[in-house]
Amino acid sequence: MVQNKLLRMDNMGIVVESLDKTISFFEEIGLKLEGRAMVEGEWAGRITGLGDQSVEIAMLVTPDGHSRLELSQFIRPAVVSDHRTAEVNALGYxxxxxxxxxxxxxxxxxxxxxxxxxxxxxxxxxxxxxxxxxxxxxxxxxxxxxxxxx
Structure with a gap:
């Protein structure tokens, strides 16, 4: 049996408070906005486990085209915790x-x-x-x- 192999890392996702401000910040670094969209409904919640959800996302790409950053601003359900002030040795992202x-x-x-x-x-x-x-x-x-x- 042939083993399935990893092709690439597609993107890294970050939940943000303000999509507009965060896009501007990453554009300053040099990422380019590829697109922006609303992702809503029960089908999306089946992926995340959040049920009926509404989230606005933005996809940014690095200048070399190899790496992407997906920013998500949740409209519904509300954000449940905030790790932005965690020390750099905290577990997780x-x-x-x-x-x-x-x-x-x-x-x-x-x-x-x-x-x-x-x-x-x-x-x-x-x-x-x-x-x-x-x-x-x-x-x-x-x-x-x-x-x-x-």
Whole structure:
């Protein structure tokens, strides 16, 4: 019997408070909005286990076209918990990491235009990467990496 193989990771999903603000934040990093849609009804609830639901989603894609981020803003049912202020060692979803050309410029831009805050500081890992974690104004945690050796 031939074993079924994994083809790719399709996307990573994040539930957000404001779709418009979060789309703007990720567009600032360099992701492109592919589309936006309402997903409603009992059929969708059969996938999520939430029953009759209404959620607006947005799909963003990285510049290389290989990775996608699905943002979801739930209309119904209401959000049940908020993990945005969890420490970076909390179990579950932690953050998405994005590689950028100039980490210092990106940090300044995200702070000035979107109210992002550094969680710690920008650090260098050997001669390979400069890295940091940021919290967006709405608390969403992301990582930035700048590759030093290509």
């Amino acid at each position: 932690l953050r998405a990491m994005f590689t950028v050309e100039d980490i210092d410029e990106m940090v300044i831009r995200l702070k000035e235009k979107h109210g992002a805050q550094l969680v710690g500081e920008v650090v260098q890992y050997q001669n390979f990467y400069r890295l940091c974690y940021l919290r967006a104004a709405d608390g969403l945690l992301i990582g930035l990496a700048q590759q030093l050796i290509v």
